[in-house]
Ligand code: KG4
């Protein structure tokens with residue numbers, strides 16, 4: 521079964537054809553990242569305009585690369601929530617038009633579900649149940665994945681997401697957008713103990729996260745140093761911040777896996793590309809004799825293949841959308857469209 525996956529929730533216009541939820545036949549991505557770098561972050565209006573300009577061409581290319589015609593496609597899967605509303609609407613409306621004109625069923629896909637599904641295309645052997653850590657620019661969740669379409673949220677952030685925390689602190693340190701990725705690159709040889717940061721935790725909620733205190737810590741530290749005519753060592757500060765974020769993500773996930781009895785751990789979302797995080801989870805899983813699955817780097821960030829992969833499982837679970845499908849800026853991972 522061939523699924524066309526359409527993703528436009530942030531700054532990537534991405535379309536892919538995936539067979540049976542596992543085999544990527546094509547994966548085309550057009551990004552407006554370069555333009556957002558000028559502003560230090562994603563400008564929603566620019567992202568929406570670029571999606572509208574290129575979504576048709578990206579879709580044609582994805583079909584061509586897969587050696588398909590639209591008529592060969594069994595379902596059209598589209599990211600419908602959560603994300604930037606204007607950006608999501610471009611993908612959703614395009615997918616609705618394609619479905620109406622072709623008669624091919626339309627399947628709505630939740631963005632975080634699709635990030636988890638990035639692991640299905642990387643690891644054809646992976647099957648639920650497993651415990652997933654989903655860390656992106658907008659979310660930090662620990663989720664029990666009971667089947668490909670059944671989830672239970674165990675922990676989540678009370679304020680900033682892990683990616684957001686790294687993007688914002690990187691900006692304070694003068695690193696260009698996308699901060700998380702650039703901070704990872706410059707911090708490789710930094711001293712992770714150079715600064716004493718707050719250790720974020722949420723009283724009474726052992727699996728929840730709180731990252732906004734780290735951001736405040738960096739702003740205050742840099743400000744105090746500047747007043748004395750000093751500047752922080754970006755390499756050391758970067759390594760310290762990443763380590764504090766990774767400590768929190770790793771400790772809570774390890775605790776949840778032990779408490780709930782999971783021995784299969786899955787990483788997902790843009791932050792799963794982080795080299796410190798990947799290394800830490802390799803150590804934890806080796807120590808506990810757990811099996812670790814991480815997406816291939818090209819599938820960590822937003823892409824159409826993960827949407828098509830999740831779309832396959834939503835389709836066989838009987839999930840469909842009509843022409844009244846609307847995009848939503850926020851939506852829980854265990855809610856249905
Ligand atoms: O999943 P994603 O591409 O988009 C959202 O759904 O938000 O995640 C983007 C986030 C950004 O915050 C970005 O800085 C972060 O993932 N990210 C990283 C790395 N690569 C991307 N954060 C830390 N280290 C990285 N190597």
Ligand code: ZN
Pocket residue numbers: 631635656657789790821822
């Ligand atoms: Zn994402």
